[in-house]
Amino acid sequence: MEFIPKIETVGLNFYYGDFLALQDVNIKIPGQNITSIIGPSGCGKSTLLRCFNRMNDLIEHTRVEGKIVMNGRNILEPDMDLISLRKRVGMVFQRPNVFDLSIYNNLEFGLRIHRMLNGKEEVMEAVRQGLEHVGLWGELKDKLRKNARALTLEQQQRLCIARVLILKPGIILFDEPCSALDPVSTLKIEDLLRVLKQEYTLVIVTHNMQQAARVSDYTGFMYLGQLIEFGRTKQVFTNPGEKLTENYISGRFG
Amino acid sequence: MVRENFIKYIKELEKEVTEMGEMVVAAISRSVEALKALDAIEAKRIIADDTLINRRRWDIEEKCINLIATQQPVASDLREILAILCIVTDLERMGDYAEGIGKIVVMHGSEPLLKPLVDIPRMADKAVGMLRKSLDAFLRRDAQAAMAINSEDDQVDLLYEQVSGELLTCMIKNPQTISRATYLIWAAHNLERFADHVTNICERIIFLVTGTMTEVNVSRY
Numbered sequence: 001m002e003f004i005p006k007i008e009t010v011g012l013n014f015y016y017g018d019f020l021a022l023q024d025v026n027i028k029i030p031g032q033n034i035t036s037i038i039g040p041s042g043c044g045k046s047t048l049l050r051c052f053n054r055m056n057d058l059i060e061h062t063r064v065e066g067k068i069v070m071n072g073r074n075i076l077e078p079d080m081d082l083i084s085l086r087k088r089v090g091m092v093f094q095r096p097n098v099f100d101l102s103i104y105n106n107l108e109f110g111l112r113i114h115r116m117l118n119g120k121e122e123v124m125e126a127v128r129q130g131l132e133h134v135g136l137w138g139e140l141k142d143k144l145r146k147n148a149r150a151l152t153l154e155q156q157q158r159l160c161i162a163r164v165l166i167l168k169p170g171i172i173l174f175d176e177p178c179s180a181l182d183p184v185s186t187l188k189i190e191d192l193l194r195v196l197k198q199e200y201t202l203v204i205v206t207h208n209m210q211q212a213a214r215v216s217d218y219t220g221f222m223y224l225g226q227l228i229e230f231g232r233t234k235q236v237f238t239n240p241g242e243k244l245t246e247n248y249i250s251g252r253f254g
Numbered sequence: 255m256v257r258e259n260f261i262k263y264i265k266e267l268e269k270e271v272t273e274m275g276e277m278v279v280a281a282i283s284r285s286v287e288a289l290k291a292l293d294a295i296e297a298k299r300i301i302a303d304d305t306l307i308n309r310r311r312w313d314i315e316e317k318c319i320n321l322i323a324t325q326q327p328v329a330s331d332l333r334e335i336l337a338i339l340c341i342v343t344d345l346e347r348m349g350d351y352a353e354g355i356g357k358i359v360v361m362h363g364s365e366p367l368l369k370p371l372v373d374i375p376r377m378a379d380k381a382v383g384m385l386r387k388s389l390d391a392f393l394r395r396d397a398q399a400a401m402a403i404n405s406e407d408d409q410v411d412l413l414y415e416q417v418s419g420e421l422l423t424c425m426i427k428n429p430q431t432i433s434r435a436t437y438l439i440w441a442a443h444n445l446e447r448f449a450d451h452v453t454n455i456c457e458r459i460i461f462l463v464t465g466t467m468t469e470v471n472v473s474r475y
Contacts, residue, residue: 210326237328239465246329251257 005069006031006171006201007052012066014047014056021047023225025066029218031170034193034202036212036233039222040248045205048222049173052203053089054082070171087114090164094176096156098148098163103140106148106159107131110167130162134192154185161192165200172196174204178211190215209249213237221245260325264334267317268393271338271345274310275389278345279382281307281352282448286378288359289441290371297359300352307349311342330462337462341392344451344458348385351444351451358437358444368424368434373417374442380410381449388455397463400456404470410449417442 005028014022022044029035037045050056051068054075067074075085087110099106107127111117116126127144131137136158140146148159157177164172174193178186193202193215206212212219213233220230221242229236229245240246247253281300288296318335321327327335384406391399421435421442453470460468 209328213328238332240329249328250331251260 003030005029008069010067015063017061021225025227027220027227027230029203031201032197033217034197034215035218036216037205037220037222038209038212043222044225045222046175049175049205052173053086053091087167088169089171090169091173092160092164092177095180096153096160098156098159100149102145103148104144107163107166110163114167126166130166133165134158134162154181171201176206263321267338270314271341272389274345275385277307278348279385281349282378283382285352285355286375289355292359292362294360297356300356304349304353308346311346314342333462337458340458341455344454348448348451351448354444355441358441362437368431373413377410377413377445381445384449384452388452392459395463397460400459401470403456404453407449407453410446414442414446
């Protein structure tokens with residue numbers, strides 16, 4: 001595969017205590033594409049995702065070895081500014097985790113944390129753009145003071161995506177972004193992802209193989225902490241190179 | 255092992271494809287026998303029986319569509335179902351060639367054959383052998399065997415050239431033979447096309463095994 005990777009891991013090992021959760025993972029994730037990571041529960045896919053913005057640092061007794069290179073820099077270096085890293089590498093979770101605040105304040109919150117506020121008008125403009133981007137502006141523009149928890153789950157998940165977008169990240173990580181949503185909302189979020197990939201690098205961890213097949217350009221298959229196969233989604237789902245991948249995606253185990 | 259049911263369905267489909275293949279083998283063999291004997295009654299039966307082959311094709315096709323719609327097959331499962339869809343389309347067409355020979359027998363009527371048939375039954379034997387081998391290669395997922403079968407098509411082509419050359423000579427020598435010779439050329443042509451469809455089946459087997467579409471044999475006809 002010929003591309004300059006947006007994220008590249010080199011010999012990545014990750015330990016929870018003595019347990020080796022990621023073993024010599026070498027992956028090159030292309031920019032402005034959707035990459036899915038699939039694999040059975042416990043294979044390390046979420047751990048890998050959380051390495052990309054060093055969310056694992058929040059868990060005690062963990063250890064990481066190897067390199068994760070983004071824009072020419074190893075983000076695992078101890079002097080890495082984690083706040084700025086997590087701003088550049090946003091994350092969307094399984095269940096929409098909106099704050100118990102108004103829609104407006106949910107969006108403004110990140111701007112405030114990152115001191116990106118420049119007067120009310122600019123904040124409003126950022127909020128508008130964020131909501132517009134995720135297709136919520138039309139339906140919510142007159143309800144910005146409403147509590148975000150009153151929204152439907154799909155709207156909440158969109159709001160969470162908008163909350164990430166507003167900080168202008170280059171990369172967005174999605175950990176099972178649709179598993180709490182119904183099938184129609186799922187397809188709508190997938191449509192949104194296809195739009196977002198024109199500007200952002202998206203990495204999705206999903207249990208839903210059909211989702212990976214539908215939405216992603218590249219797919220990585222993980223098993224027991226190892227990256228077994230990585231390639232174009234079309235290739236992985238029609239003619240995988242590894243028997244293990246074939247057995248997993250065709251439902252023969254997992 | 256999960257998805258046992260799905261795997262069972264696939265195995266059943268494979269069995270049905272080979273059964274359909276045997277129906278086509280029977281049809282083409284019977285049609286050449288009917289031609290040898292100029293047996294119009296048998297020929298009419300062959301024509302009628304083609305419906306059974308057609309029905310079998312729709313039946314298998316429907317099962318494939320159901321599996322795609324309900325089981326979301328991927329990787330080699332998907333390739334196999336797609337291969338089966340193509341193979342049954344070829345088999346159905348090959349059944350039509352047998353039916354076509356039946357129709358030629360009916361058209362030929364009671365006038366004696368221009369000459370005793372030698373090369374036409376040879377073509378049929380060769381083509382039937384190719385079909386049986388291809389179905390066997392399909393069940394065994396044997397891309398190499400499928401590749402080897404393709405070269406046999408050249409032998410069928412050669413026989414066809416021989417048959418049509420001889421018949422052309424007859425027609426030139428004696429224009430009275432034109433209609434009877436034409437019927438035989440048609441029959442030989444049907445067999446030649448029959449063998450070409452076996453090479454299509456072989457291409458699908460190679461695709462099923464390797465995941466790549468390869469054009470293996472460009473027939474001269």
